[in-house]
Amino acid sequence: MTLIHHPRRILAYIVLRPALLWSLISMIFFLALLFAVRWSSADAASSMEYVSLELVPVQLPRSVTVPDIAVSDNAERVTIEEKKPEDEPPRFGDDSGQFGDLSETSRAPMPIYSRLPEYPVSMRKAGIEGVVIIEIGVDESGTLVYGRGIRSLGREFDLAAMTWVRSIRFRPGLDREG
Known part of the structure; x- marks a missing residue:
């Protein structure tokens, strides 16, 4: 007796090996998916219309910004003196850094x-x-x-x-x- 002549033995063999069962189910699923995708992509290719696109250059208008300060064409060198802030006096005690013993x-x-x-x-x-x-x-x-x-x-x-x-x-x- 060969294994092919007894479908019950084949079914029992597969059912007792879950990894084999899942492998067969996965293989059948992926083959079905492969044929479904191939047919649907062929149908889509035949119904696709080609549209030509033309690139049109666009020129944006230049923005004009008004400066916050007056700008002169005559360049002069001006020296600006910075005032240094005075040191803040200590909140308490003297600033000698010496504390009483x-x-x-x-x-x-x-x-x-x-x-x-x-x-x-x-x-x-x-x-x-x-x-x-x-x-x-x-x-x-x-x-x-x-x-x-x-x-x-x-x-x-x-x-x-x-x-x-x-x-x-x-x-x-x-x-x-x-």
């Missing part, structure tokens, strides 16, 4: 706070610890003037530390003169 003061500036900064919840869950260093400036009344991060541990830590520093008031340092 803390040992010279009778009392150092002291922070007045009622709570410690909030530890970021996500960092606590992750078990991340560290130190954030912030440089701050305090005026004579004990008000925070500026703050900037010196050493960072990431955005969440910095945000928590800066929020806490903004809420702190300071008792200003007093020198021996009062």
